[in-house]
Each structure stands twice: as C-alpha cells, then as structure tokens.
Amino acid sequence: MKKLLPLLLLAIMCLGGPPPAAAAPPKEGDSLPALKFAAPAQAAQARYLGLATGQGQFSLGQVKASHLLVEVFSMYCTFCQVDAPQVNQLHELIKQQDLEGKLKMVGLGAGNSEYEVGVYRKKFNVAFPLLPDADFSAHKALGQPRTPFFILLKLSGQGAPQVLYTHLGSIGQAQDFLATLKQKAGLK
Template sequence: MRRLFALPAALLLLFLSAAPALAVEASEAPGAHPLAPGTPFPDVSLTGEVSPQAAAYLGVTAGKRATPINAVKAEVLVVEIFSMYCPFCQREAPNVNALHSLIDKRGLGNRIKIVGIGAGNSEAEVNLFRQKYAVPFPLFSDADFDVHNQVGQVGTPFFYILKKKPQGGFVVLQASLGAFGAPADFLGAIIRAAGL
C-alpha cells in the first residue's frame, strides 16, 4: 500500500516542482488566444512619437503619433509584447537587447527589425522602461490595450516573429510566450523560419 501511495505522491511532487519553472518564464494571461503561424498579423498602430532614430531604423516617417505596423520596412519583424511591470520582461530585457546587437553584428540589420509594444503602458511608462534597460530598438505604448486585444491578449513577454508578404502586410511565422533563451539560438530559429 505504501508503494502505491509513493508513486502518485512522487508524480504530484514532480508536477508541483515543474509548475514554478513555467511560472518564472512569463506572466500568463488567462484569456490568451495567440495568433497562429500562417495568420496575417493585424495592421495595428504603433502609437507614440517616432524619434528620428526610430524612424530611420523602421523606415517610417518621424514624429507621427500613430504608425501602421505594415509601414515598417523589414523582411522580418520581431514584435515583443511586454509590460514595464512584468518582472519576466525586465529579466528578459538584456537578452532582447543582445538579440538586437547580434542582428546588427551578423549584417542582418536591414532585414530583421525589432519593436516592443507595452501592453497597458503609457508613453511615460514605456520611456521609463526604455531608459532603465537601455533598450536600443523602438518601443511603443499600448495604454488602452488596443493592440494587445488585437494580437490575442497574450501574456508577457510574448514574441511574434513576422514575415513581410510580397503583397504587403505581415504574416505570423512563430509565436512564443516567455523567455527565448540564448539570443544566438533564437536568432538562428528566426533565420530558419524566415528562410533568410
């Protein structure tokens, strides 16, 4: 009888010890319904003033308050849905910065771009996150959760890998919740998925 109890108890212990490992990767969203690979990505508005540096990086007009994401000049676009209040996003910020640097070092800066969208964050909050973590790529505010709702009410950090369609607009190649691991491995996965 003792042995029969030991097996379920061991399985329960294994499950409980695995659960925190999943929880440390991301803030989950109970109603999340991520966009599936192959799905067209909605032409969401990137809101906030676009600095001259961000405009040059994205190939869009500087100073605009709302830039359609489809206007971004990139073969591949990595979209990070984050929140400045998400401890997992804060922890992942150096890895995303390293990914950006690695893209440039490998000569892919004209083909692969990164943007961050702060779910529920005001422009001031997004700017605070940008400054605190020295984020080198453009971040945009989504104070009213408008973009967040359109892209599946996902947890944070959430990464969409998008590819520009020949006729315009982006399609989802990959979607993932949580930390992506080693930046070099993630970049390799992006390159393979996009056929670059």
C-alpha cells in the first residue's frame, strides 16, 4: 500500500485537484498558476473568449487574444460594486478602440456561485464573462488578493500566462486605466 501511495497522489494530481494556494497575490513578471474554469454557459461569452462550442473546461491561456485582463471581484464587495460602471466603461472603450481581438476581459467571482455572479451581471449589465469561483480555489491559488484586483496577462497559447501588471482597488478613470494597460502590454 505504501508503494502505491505516491502513485495514488500523482493520479489525483493528474485528475485535476485544486491548484495549490499561493502565499501572496501575483506580481509583475510572475507566471500565473494553472487555473481551470467551466466554460461560460452563454454562447456569446464562450465565443468572446474564442472557446470551442461544447468545451467543458478551459484555462485562461486558451483565451483567443494576446492579452487578458482578469478582474478578481465579488458580488459581496462594495468597492467592486462602486467600481462596476467604470469597469464596464473600460470594456466598452476596448471595443471602441478596436482592441478586442488583442485584449479581452474576464471577471473572477471570488467565493461567488453561478447564481451570485449572475446577480452581479444582471445588476450592472456586465457584458464580459464572469466566472464563478464558489469554493475560493482560484482565489486561493492567486494568493487571496483583496478585491477588486486586476491582473493584466500576456497569453502565449499553451504556456503559462505572464503577469504584466497588477492593480488593487478602483481603476479610477477608465480611459486612464486603459492607457496604462496599453502601455504595459505594448498595444497601440
């Protein structure tokens, strides 16, 4: 039995147990831990992320864009609620400036169930995908940042996404925040 134990542990890891908890939130230059999410049920949102129809799970690296902005938020976070209109405006500006093919956005609902991210989506009319993280597993793997927390990632297909920039708290003016993102990502 003792000989089988390491094999058993390896099998459990290969089957996709929760990613390990990180000691601190990611910072510029880090690689993002491997995180898997259920593909959004809404077809338009799956299309936005460039996921195949019927794809069950996906990792952030599979999103079809060169860069991805992740907002770690919670329906229960008053600061996220107050900031939601600016974040929506940021998403709109990305579209208006024809950057959507290069820079996409997702929200990660720390401790939020599908229902709870749905309440947030409906209340603020959020157009970009919001992913539930009901058991906080992704939040823990990201070092449990306070919310809202923004992570700008450079995506490179199968490799681990690289952290280009992080920001804690309100984004302030959407236009200024987008300028910062473009500068960090080298986008014109």
